[in-house]
Structure formats: structure tokens, C-alpha cells
Amino acid sequence: MAAPAAPATAGRIALRHRLADRGMDRTLLLLVPAVVFIVALFIYPFVYGLQLSFQPQPGSETVQRYGSGPFADYHAFFADSYLRNTIWTTLKLSLPAGLFNVIASVPIAYRMRGKFRGKRTITTILVVPITLGTVLTAEGLLAFMGPTGWLNRLLIDVGIVDHPVRFTHNYWGVLFSLIISGFPFAFLLTLSYLSGIDPTLERAAATLGAGWWQRFRFITLPLLAPGLAITFCLTFVLAFSVFPSAVMVGDPSGTTRVISIAAFHAAFEQYDYSMASAIAMIMGAVELIVVGLVLGWRASLYRGASGGKG
Amino acid sequence: MSGSKISELRLDHVSRGFGEVLALDGLDLTIEGGEFVALLGPSGCGKSTALNCLAGLLPLTGGSITLDGRRIDTLPPEQRGFGMVFQNYALFPHMSVRANIGFGLKMAKVGKAEAQRRVDEAVRLVQLGDHAAKFPGQLSGGQQQRVAIARAIVLEPALVLMDEPLSNLDAKLRLEMRTEIRRIHQTLGLTTVYVTHDQEEALSLADRLVLLREGKVQQVGPPETVYTEPANRFVAGFMGYRNELELPVSPGSGTAVGDKTVVLGDLTGTRREDLGETAVAAIRPEDFTVGDGPNAMEVDVEVVEFQGREQAVQARTAGGDELHLRVQARLAPGDRVTVSVPPERVLVFAADSPAAPEEVA
Numbered sequence: 001m002a003a004p005a006a007p008a009t010a011g012r013i014a015l016r017h018r019l020a021d022r023g024m025d026r027t028l029l030l031l032v033p034a035v036v037f038i039v040a041l042f043i044y045p046f047v048y049g050l051q052l053s054f055q056p057q058p059g060s061e062t063v064q065r066y067g068s069g070p071f072a073d074y075h076a077f078f079a080d081s082y083l084r085n086t087i088w089t090t091l092k093l094s095l096p097a098g099l100f101n102v103i104a105s106v107p108i109a110y111r112m113r114g115k116f117r118g119k120r121t122i123t124t125i126l127v128v129p130i131t132l133g134t135v136l137t138a139e140g141l142l143a144f145m146g147p148t149g150w151l152n153r154l155l156i157d158v159g160i161v162d163h164p165v166r167f168t169h170n171y172w173g174v175l176f177s178l179i180i181s182g183f184p185f186a187f188l189l190t191l192s193y194l195s196g197i198d199p200t201l202e203r204a205a206a207t208l209g210a211g212w213w214q215r216f217r218f219i220t221l222p223l224l225a226p227g228l229a230i231t232f233c234l235t236f237v238l239a240f241s242v243f244p245s246a247v248m249v250g251d252p253s254g255t256t257r258v259i260s261i262a263a264f265h266a267a268f269e270q271y272d273y274s275m276a277s278a279i280a281m282i283m284g285a286v287e288l289i290v291v292g293l294v295l296g297w298r299a300s301l302y303r304g305a306s307g308g309k310g
Numbered sequence: 311m312s313g314s315k316i317s318e319l320r321l322d323h324v325s326r327g328f329g330e331v332l333a334l335d336g337l338d339l340t341i342e343g344g345e346f347v348a349l350l351g352p353s354g355c356g357k358s359t360a361l362n363c364l365a366g367l368l369p370l371t372g373g374s375i376t377l378d379g380r381r382i383d384t385l386p387p388e389q390r391g392f393g394m395v396f397q398n399y400a401l402f403p404h405m406s407v408r409a410n411i412g413f414g415l416k417m418a419k420v421g422k423a424e425a426q427r428r429v430d431e432a433v434r435l436v437q438l439g440d441h442a443a444k445f446p447g448q449l450s451g452g453q454q455q456r457v458a459i460a461r462a463i464v465l466e467p468a469l470v471l472m473d474e475p476l477s478n479l480d481a482k483l484r485l486e487m488r489t490e491i492r493r494i495h496q497t498l499g500l501t502t503v504y505v506t507h508d509q510e511e512a513l514s515l516a517d518r519l520v521l522l523r524e525g526k527v528q529q530v531g532p533p534e535t536v537y538t539e540p541a542n543r544f545v546a547g548f549m550g551y552r553n554e555l556e557l558p559v560s561p562g563s564g565t566a567v568g569d570k571t572v573v574l575g576d577l578t579g580t581r582r583e584d585l586g587e588t589a590v591a592a593i594r595p596e597d598f599t600v601g602d603g604p605n606a607m608e609v610d611v612e613v614v615e616f617q618g619r620e621q622a623v624q625a626r627t628a629g630g631d632e633l634h635l636r637v638q639a640r641l642a643p644g645d646r647v648t649v650s651v652p653p654e655r656v657l658v659f660a661a662d663s664p665a666a667p668e669e670v671a
């Protein structure tokens with residue numbers, strides 16, 4: 001009785017072929033650890049926080065003022081200007097920091113894309129701040145730019161100023177620290193995007209009469225722009241969740257009361273986890289909006305191959 | 311648009327070193343307006359280096375380049391006004407075909423209407439009419455090559471430089487584009503320097519060949535001369551003298567200066583340079599004929615390849631030397647036949663002069 005068996009086998013083979021056609025085969029199983037990892041470390045906490053943010057904590061200030069509806073915590077956040085304004089405070093820090101990091105990394109990476117002696121040393125020096133972490137960077141900043149730091153002593157000795165200039169414990173201190181810790185990322189990313197652009201394109205442009213600025217403006221920049229958009233998004237997101245430096249070198253109850261401080265305050269000083277979750281969700285939403293806008297702009301650019309080779 | 315814009319481009323002892331190595335060693339060459347010159351040599355012989363020095367993409371380490379009496383080797387590439395076609399085409403991927411071709415005109419600040427007219431003309435010349443609005447990524451290799459050529463010639467540059475422009479194409483397309491390049495040169499008459507490692511390409515395209523080996527010029531001349539009278543063993547190997555038989559020079563026969571004929575063992579050949587004790591006889595596969603005649607020798611047929619009207623035959627002489635033949639006679643492996651070759655087709659070089667690399671010989 002081989003006849004009835006045959007169609008069944010054929011059906012199985014056909015199914016496997018159809019799946020393979022859509023890129024599904026057994027090697028997909030290799031993705032299982034990654035999926036488990038993402039679910040455990042990202043999706044579960046996110047879903048947990050999301051549902052928590054819709055369950056205002058009984059007895060909290062939110063419940064007393066705005067009731068215990070699912071959106072009471074969100075309502076409380078936007079009704080309270082002290083909380084609401086943390087969004088602007090954070091954007092005022094993270095947007096300039098992200099923008100500066102991207103813009104500053106372009107000329108430096110552009111100069112450094114070729115091979116030359118000492119490139120590795122310079123790259124290492126530029127990248128060291130990543131390994132230091134934000135706390136150490138903030139301490140260094142205090143020692144260097146604080147009221148009795150070297151910078152102020154130098155300025156006073158040279159006679160440029162009479163009194164120490166306040167570089168720390170204000171907006172500028174945090175911005176500096178965001179630039180110091182975000183720039184290496186921006187630089188490394190920009191450098192790798194740049195080295196993905198075929199250098200003969202600029203040579204071709206040169207033989208067609210384009211000077212260095214025109215080569216940069218018409219060839220390199222347009223090919224680099226999509227990469228710069230991604231770089232901006234990454235440094236922006238890093239800067240948006242700023243916490244240690246906003247506290248250490250900033251003015252955490254005033255001009256640098258960023259949104260993560262508000263979340264920390266809700267969670268660990270008021271023990272209102274539901275409010276803290278709501279703030280975290282708002283934080284994520286703001287980041288998503290900015291990233292979405294940037295990526296939307298990126299979608300309008302040329303994003304194909306850039307003839308890349310090292 | 312036709313006719314060359316220059317009357318003379320002179321390269322005087324142009325050299326370029328990379329560290330210790332001289333990639334280009336004292337290149338002397340005078341190119342006349344409208345000429346098509348091919349730089350030919352194996353990979354790594356300095357062809358691209360020479361072209362990049364001409365384009366201004368590589369500074370010279372010695373020598374000078376003058377265009378109609380004006381020294382140009384210190385000018386940056388954007389001020390030389392030479393068009394260049396790159397091996398990988400180097401089309402701007404984010405610009406349409408039209409924008410690619412028009413880029414040079416835009417840099418030269420040519421007016422919109424005029425630029426449009428010239429781009430149209432170039433698009434027509436390279437027969438890209440249907441594809442002008444596409445992007446490079448949407449084109450085949452041959453079409454990309456046409457865009458690269460159009461982009462380089464639309465400015466009617468004083469000099470067009472091409473670096474192995476056909477080496478990324480398949481065999482059929484290569485032949486097609488070769489004809490195309492020749493046609494464009496005949497139409498526009500632009501002075502062209504063309505780099506290739508393919509002798510057939512160089513012979514069929516160029517008015518004059520420059521053979522390079524390890525950065526040094528081996529021979530300069532029109533294709534016919536280089537083909538029939540190679541200056542040395544290296545050039546001979548490059549020009550299809552695939553068989554090289556190393557033989558002792560017979561006493562008293564071929565060493566006399568002025569006498570072109572030389573006897574090597576059983577062979578009689580034509581001397582091309584001063585010889586020592588032993589010499590090398592270089593013979594083209596297609597110069598052999600089956601049957602008795604001058605320089606007759608008996609060979610055993612080992613391998614036969616069908617190649618249409620002819621057969622490519624690998625045979626072995628009684629002395630154990632391997633011979634490559636191209637003959638019309640139908641041979642079979644195992645045959646023992648007599649082949650012959652006229653003395654003027656046997657070129658004799660000193661045995662210690664350098665040979666061409668295996669893959670081209």
C-alpha cells in the first residue's frame with residue numbers, strides 16, 4: 001500500500017519547500033536564545049511597567065487628586081507643570097547634545113577616514129570616555145571645570161576673568177558631560193559609516209572638477225546623511241535618559257531636573273511605582289516621537305549601497 | 311563636438327614610489343592630440359599608478375608632466391580637467407544617470423539649458439536613452455560602464471583616462487564595449503590613455519602601445535610593430551609568443567653582429583638582441599604548420615582542444631619540451647606529426663632576459 005503514502009510525503013516536502021521559499025528553515029531555531037533573551041529582558045519588563053502605569057497606587061497623591069482610573073497617573077503628570085516641564089528640560093539637554101555630537105564628529109571622522117600613522121592612538125584617546133562611565137566623567141568634570149578646578153584657575157591666572165566662572169552645577173555642566181560621554185559613540189559610528197563610502201567616488205568627483213567642499217557637499221554628505229540620522233538617534237536616546245551627571249554636575253532641582261530624576265523621585269522617594277512607570281512610559285514615548293521624526297526624514301534620503309569598501 | 315583640444319602631452323621621467331618600491335620608474339612618453347594610447351602590462355606593473363599620476367590623484371615623486379608647454383603635475387585633479395573612467399565605474403549611487411553625467415557640467419557652472427543639451431547629446435552618444443532617469447543601482451554592468459564613459463567625456467576633456475574599464479564585464483559585453491569605445495573615440499577624437507592587462511584589447515583599440523614591466527617601459531610603438539617585432543622576451547610573451555624553447559647557441563653562427571639569422575641547435579631563427587651562451591626561441595602557436603618545411607621537428611600530440619576552425623594542440627618535442635600549437639589540421643592525441651615554422655617567425659632572445667608572467671604568456 002505505497003500509493004496513499006506518497007501524496008502525504010509529497011505534501012510534507014511541498015510544505016517544507018514553501019517555508020524555505022519564505023526563508024523559514026531549521027536554522028531559524030538558532031534565533032531561539034536571542035528571542036528568549038529579548039522577551040525576558042525587554043518585553044516582559046516593558047509590559048509589566050506598562051500595565052503598572054495604568055494601576056494608580058492606592059493611597060498615593062495621584063489617587064487622592066485624580067481618582068484611580070487607568071490614566072490617572074498620566075493625567076497627574078501632565079497636570080503638574082513641575083513634572084510636565086521635565087520633558088522640555090530633558091529635550092533642551094539631549095537635542096543639543098545629540099546634534100553637537102553628530103556635527104562635531106563629521107569633520108573629525110572625515111579627516112581621519114584614511115590610513116595614517118597614529119590613527120589608532122588618536123582613536124583610542126577619543127574612545128576612552130566610553131570606558132570611563134558617566135560617574136567618573138562627572139567627577140573629572142568637577143575637578144577640571146569646578147569653581148576651584150584647573151580651568152578656572154587658568155582663566156583667572158591668565159586674567160581673562162576675575163571670579164571663577166560657573167561651569168558646573170548648572171545646565172552647561174550637564175551638557176558638557178553629555179557631550180563627553182556621547183561624542184565617542186557618535187565619532188565611532190560616523191567613522192564606520194564614512195569608511196563604508198567608496199573613496200573612488202570622491203576621486204571621480206575631483207576629476208570632474210569638484211573641489212574639496214563640493215566633493216563633501218555633493219558626494220560624501222548625501223551618502224553619509226542616513227548614517228548620521230541613526231547616529232543622532234543613538235546619541236539622543238543616550239542623552240535623553242541622562243541621570244548621574246544631571247545630579248552630579250547639574251542643578252537637579254532646577255534647570256537640569258530631567259525626566260529620569262522625576263521617575264527616580266516617584267519610585268524611590270514617594271514609593272509610587274505606578275507613577276514612576278507612567279513617567280518611564282512617557283519618556284519612551286517622547287524618545288519614540290523624536291526618533292520617528294528623524295527616521296521619517298531619513299526615509300526621504302538615498303539609502304542604497306554607497307559602493308562600500310574599507 | 312569633435313577634434314582634440316590639445317596638441318601635445320609630455321611625460322618626462324615620471325616616477326612614483328611607495329616607500330622603497332618604485333611603482334613607476336621614469337616614464338617618458340609624448341602623446342599627440344587625438345591619439346589613443348594604451349598602457350599594457352601585467353597586474354602590478356604600475357599602470358594604474360601612471361594613470362593616477364596623470365589624473366592628479368597621486369603626486370609624483372619625480373619627473374614632470376607638461377600639457378602644450380604648460381606644466382600640470384602640480385595641479386590638483388579638479389584643475390586639470392581630465393576625464394577619468396574608473397575600473398569600478400565609481401558612479402555616484404545617489405544621483406540619477408542624468409545627474410551623474412551632468413555633475414561635471416554643474417561643477418563647471420555651465421548654464422542649465424546648455425548643460426541639458428550636452429547631457430542629452432552624451433546620453434545619445436553612449437545609447438542610454440531609455441535609462442537616463444534611472445539610478446546606477448538599477449543598471450547592468452555594461453550600462454553603468456556607458457554612464458561612466460558619458461560622464462567622463464561630456465566635458466570634452468583634454469585627456470580621457472580609462473583604467474581597465476572593461477575588466478568587470480563578461481566576455482561578450484567586453485567585445486561590444488570595446489567597439490563602442492573605439493567608435494566614441496573616432497566620433498569625438500578625444501586624446502585617450504587607456505590602461506589594460508589584456509593585449510587583445512590594447513592591440514585592437516590603440517594607435518600606440520606602451521608596454522610596462524615593474525614600472526619600466528619595455529616598448530613603445532604602434533600595435534603592428536609591437537605585435538610582429540617585440541623588443542624583448544617579456545613583450546614577446548605578452549604578444550602571444552607562448553612557446554619558449556631554451557637552446558644553446560650554435561658555435562660560430564649567430565653571434566656575429568649585424569647578422570639577423572641565428573642557429574640554435576636544430577632551429578634557425580631571427581635574432582632580436584645580443585645573446586650569450588644559450589638563448590630562448592619564442593614562437594607563436596599559430597605560426598606552426600603541420601608538414602615538412604623550415605625548422606621541421608617531430609612532435610607527439612598530447613592534448614587537443616576543439617576551437618572552431620582551428621585546434622589548440624599541446625604536444626611534446628623529442629627533447630621533452632612542451633609546445634602549444636594552433637593548427638587547422640585535425641590531429642588526435644597520440645599522433646606523431648612533423649611541424650615546421652619559418653625562421654622569421656622564430657624570435658631569439660637572450661635566455662637571461664625576463665619573461666612575461668605565466669598567466670599571459
Ligand SMILES: Nc1ncnc2c1ncn2[C@@H]1O[C@H](COP(=O)(O)OP(=O)(O)O)[C@@H](O)[C@H]1O
Nearest residue numbers: 328332333351352353354355356357358359360
Ligand atoms: N597605495 C599604495 N601603497 C603601496 N604600494 C602601492 C600602492 N598602490 C600601488 N602600489 C604598488 O605599486 C605597484 C603598481 O601598482 P598599480 O599601479 O596599481 O599596478 P597595476 O594597475 O598595473 O596593476 C604594485 O606593486 C603595487 O603593490
Ligand SMILES: [Mg+2]
Nearest residue numbers: 357358359474
Ligand atoms: Mg590597476
